[in-house]
Amino acid sequence: MKRRDFEYVFIGSGVAASTVAKTILENNRLASILILEAGPKVPAQDRRAWWDYVVLDRRPYDYCYDKKGENQSVGKTEWSFDDGRVMMYGGSTVHWGGWCLRFKPEDFQVFSRTGTGADWPISYETLEPYYCRAEEYLSVCGDDKEGWTKRSKPYPLPPFPWTAADGEMIAAFNQLGIKPGKLPIARFRKCMTTGTCKYCPVGARFSGQIALENLLSDGRHTNLEVLHNAPVAKINAASKRRIESVEYLDARTGERYEAHAKNIVVCAGSYETPKLLQVSKSMYYEKGIGNDHDIVGRYISSHAFLIVRGERDHNEEEWFQEFDFPTLMSRTYDTPEMQQDGGKIFLFKDRTRPNVDIAALMIQGMPREEVDKVVRGTRTQELQAFMDDRGLFTNRVSVGRGQNRFGLPQTQIDFTRPPEFRALIDRRLDLMEKVILAMDYKVDPKNKRIRTQSGHHMTSTCRMGKSPEDGVVDENLLVHGTDNLYVCSNAVFPTGSAVNPTLTLTAMSLRLGDHLNAGGT
Amino acid sequence: MLGGEYCNTEVPVDLLPGDIQQLTAHEMEVLWRLFQEIGRTWKDTRTDSINIGSDWREFIQAKTGVAPSYTGEYSNAVSCVSELILIHGEKEAFRKLLLDHGIDSKAPPLTRVAHLKVYVVNEFIRVQVAKEGFKSWKGSNYKGFLGGSRFNRKPRARVAKGQGV
Numbered sequence: 258m259k260r261r262d263f264e265y266v267f268i269g270s271g272v273a274a275s276t277v278a279k280t281i282l283e284n285n286r287l288a289s290i291l292i293l294e295a296g297p298k299v300p301a302q303d304r305r306a307w308w309d310y311v312v313l314d315r316r317p318y319d320y321c322y323d324k325k326g327e328n329q330s331v332g333k334t335e336w337s338f339d340d341g342r343v344m345m346y347g348g349s350t351v352h353w354g355g356w357c358l359r360f361k362p363e364d365f366q367v368f369s370r371t372g373t374g375a376d377w378p379i380s381y382e383t384l385e386p387y388y389c390r391a392e393e394y395l396s397v398c399g400d401d402k403e404g405w406t407k408r409s410k411p412y413p414l415p416p417f418p419w420t421a422a423d424g425e426m427i428a429a430f431n432q433l434g435i436k437p438g439k440l441p442i443a444r445f446r447k448c449m450t451t452g453t454c455k456y457c458p459v460g461a462r463f464s465g466q467i468a469l470e471n472l473l474s475d476g477r478h479t480n481l482e483v484l485h486n487a488p489v490a491k492i493n494a495a496s497k498r499r500i501e502s503v504e505y506l507d508a509r510t511g512e513r514y515e516a517h518a519k520n521i522v523v524c525a526g527s528y529e530t531p532k533l534l535q536v537s538k539s540m541y542y543e544k545g546i547g548n549d550h551d552i553v554g555r556y557i558s559s560h561a562f563l564i565v566r567g568e569r570d571h572n573e574e575e576w577f578q579e580f581d582f583p584t585l586m587s588r589t590y591d592t593p594e595m596q597q598d599g600g601k602i603f604l605f606k607d608r609t610r611p612n613v614d615i616a617a618l619m620i621q622g623m624p625r626e627e628v629d630k631v632v633r634g635t636r637t638q639e640l641q642a643f644m645d646d647r648g649l650f651t652n653r654v655s656v657g658r659g660q661n662r663f664g665l666p667q668t669q670i671d672f673t674r675p676p677e678f679r680a681l682i683d684r685r686l687d688l689m690e691k692v693i694l695a696m697d698y699k700v701d702p703k704n705k706r707i708r709t710q711s712g713h714h715m716t717s718t719c720r721m722g723k724s725p726e727d728g729v730v731d732e733n734l735l736v737h738g739t740d741n742l743y744v745c746s747n748a749v750f751p752t753g754s755a756v757n758p759t760l761t762l763t764a765m766s767l768r769l770g771d772h773l774n775a776g777g778t
Numbered sequence: 779m780l781g782g783e784y785c786n787t788e789v790p791v792d793l794l795p796g797d798i799q800q801l802t803a804h805e806m807e808v809l810w811r812l813f814q815e816i817g818r819t820w821k822d823t824r825t826d827s828i829n830i831g832s833d834w835r836e837f838i839q840a841k842t843g844v845a846p847s848y849t850g851e852y853s854n855a856v857s858c859v860s861e862l863i864l865i866h867g868e869k870e871a872f873r874k875l876l877l878d879h880g881i882d883s884k885a886p887p888l889t890r891v892a893h894l895k896v897y898v899v900n901e902f903i904r905v906q907v908a909k910e911g912f913k914s915w916k917g918s919n920y921k922g923f924l925g926g927s928r929f930n931r932k933p934r935a936r937v938a939k940g941q942g943v
Contacts, residue, residue: 305840311922312904418933418941427938450934452921459924579919579935615915616907620900622877625820632915 258504261516263291265773266503268489268533269524270294271348272759273745273766275468276394277522280770282478289480291516292469293505295488295529295663296321296345301466307458316456318352321345323668329657332672337711342526344663346485347466349526350759352455354582355443355462357397358603358756359388359406363593367647367752371597374647375556375751378723378732385409387764392441395463395763399441405588416584417442422576423585426606426638429695435589440605441760442582454581488664492521492537492546492742500546500742506664520741520777522769527557527715527748528668532656534719534729534736534744536666547719547729547736547744554655556648557672558717558753561682562708563602563642565689566610567698572636576611583608590642590688591755599681600644603755604689607639638698640689644682645755648717649675672710682707714758716750733772734765740778745769780879784861785891789854794893796850801842808856809838813902815872822911830909837905848897855898858891875899 265281267274270292281288299318300306306317323338330336342349362381367374389410392399399412416439419427423437430437448461460467469483486508493515495501502517523530531554535545547553586605595601618628657667686705693700722728725737730749736742745766747758754761779786801809813834817823827834841848862871879895881887887896908922919925919935928934933941 304836305844308837308840308905311908312901417928418935419938421936421938424938446927446929448928449924449926450919450928451924452919575916576936577915577917579917581921613915615912616904619816619820619876619903619907620883622879624877625822628820629915 258513258515261291261514262289263516263518264289265291265520265522266516266518267292267522267524268503269348269526269529269746270346270469270483270485271465271524271526272350272463272763273524274348274522275465275472276763276766277524277745277770277773278481279468279472280767281773282472282481284774286477287480290482291518292481292483293487293489293503293516294346294348294483294485295665296343296485297663298346298466298485299351301347301464301470302458302460304458307453307456310453310456316352318343318345323661327661328668328670330670330672332652332670334672334674334710336670336672337709338668339711341712341715342528344661344665346483347464347469350464351466353759354454354608354757355395356582356757357392357395357399357441357443357760358588359408360384360754360756360761361406361588361591363596364645364752364754367596370593371647374558375717375720375722375727377751378721378728381406384761384764384768387767388760390767391760391763394767395443395760396445397441397443397760400439403438405438405591412441414444414446416440417444417580417582419584420579421574422578422611422638423606425696426585426640426692429692430587432695433691435587435604435692438586438588440583440586450580452579452581486663489525489533490536492523492533494537494539494541494546494739497541497738498740500736500739508664520743520773522743522745524745526746527718528654528712529665530744530746530748531654531718532666532668535656546739546742549738550726552650552720553729554718555650555653556717556720557652557654557670557715558646558648558750559710559712559715560643560646560753560755561600561710563644563682563686563689564607564639564704564706564708565686565693565700566607566637566639566704567693567696567700568635568637569698570635572611572613572633575632576636577615577632578609578612581608588756590685596645599677600646600685601755602642602644602685602688604640604642604692607641610639611636638693638696639704640692642685642689643714643755643757644685645753647752648720649673654718670712674710714747714753716747716753716758719744719746719748720751721749722751733778734769735778743769743773780874780881781858781862781891782865785858785889785894787890788888789890789893791886791888793846793848793897794850794854796842796847796853798843798845798847799849801838801849801852805852805856806838808859809852809898810834812855812859812872812899813906815876816899816903816906817911819872819876820911822907822914824910827906827910830906833909834905851893851897854890855894858894862891
């Protein structure tokens, strides 16, 4: 195995790795950094790939998702691996929607307030300045008058307007005392709202790949290296405190390397990070690094995804969804009171409805008059919600059987919702149904439901805690008991929130970058 | 049955082989005519598609300039259209091909004319609707439409009452 030496080794290439690396390079442009990505590099802003997405609905990175049959769900609650994450250069930022909502102060104090879940060792106030920086970095378009959370700086860009099809749901919100809001969303000024956000032709949405390519193209960063198709097999410890290297395969050459570094940062998401720590066994760590108290991989938290869809038989306005993201949302039920009642929900209008695929009708051979009838016919609207989750000790991610095509061990998820969960979900669905009924839409009971559980926003599998008994990492994301191994991922969140995690992860990444620039431990 | 002996020749389901190369002027002319007929048939174009000609040419370049190349499909399409016109006459040939084709686009294309429908006509329809056609159904934006900066005075999508940019 060939030896290589760096100041920093990052495992993963998504928002966490790219943001921490950028922060370090801003402080020291000559810092020697190796970024290892298990997945391939799929060209960004490629015109052929974009046209194929438009006409065939085929994304060039579709093959980088988990495939059916690759992983194992062994709990009582079915777990779907479909479309949950992207294993490629840039990580899941390649497909993310750019929804950028701050957690609320009570999200950092879940255990103190409810006796369930866990508290964060840091507060909203600690993270607030980093939220501001993260919003500037990601270019978040938001409404300064929203008032959902306290903020010390305005959003960098104004919000997208509510669409015409939002109008009737806004009226229903107002009727029911639900405050409508504009979704804060990350889009650079050059956004042309092309409706193909999952593969932007102009790079108008942040992705880890584009961020790293920008760093690489800056001639001052002579010691920055990014390797794709380079899965990491193990992290090696030289002593209990000193983590010395990672073993990786360069899959393009077949050669194996051992990369030594002063600091190692695992940014491999909530699936791969705990698995990598679990398999990194040695005489110093018999159960894997950071796992002396058997909590690595435990406490899986992931949003429950609720939907209520309504239908009416006319669409005389000929509305169809014109953006590829929602513009209407509400945090009226994302409150301490709802938290105490078992679960907060974050409401948002489905980004795909109402919709008529006009081209599909034409492809069938439907003449104009018939297409017009369909367009003016049935209209559907859907209200969706994420509900916060508090991880249970028994819910765990671990190494599954065999390897996937990128050389990563497959994943086993053992996940079971508690018995009281169903009643809670039904109460939340009832709240949502009132909105659809107030719009004068009919609700088919089969369209009032919870989606199959998945890991799109999975957190907490290497959670922060004040002590090694309580968490895998400390408040500075350093693995307890080590001097130089950090985890920067949604995995470190002690609990999730009702909203999307990426803005918070970006804020945490900027904070870690500052910590490392200040000398780390 | 749509077309004659050539159109109904059986071929493999995969993309017909073709090199990465430019199409001939004649091929471009026939394909452009086919593209224009989409807007004429569904009456969703105001300029006979001329205003989106550059988008269409860029699409053709993207499809023929890199692998997997569509040159084999486009060459096949030109031959099929020629036979359809020969058999049915110009007007009826395009009417049949676009409205009365009897081809299931979800089934694997196993004849030359099915290849024309699935790999060429269907994709041209998506390009035509995305770049211009959607506007005739009151839309301001559609998947694949690049409308320019959202900071223009004119909103990029139909917006709720009282909502400006």
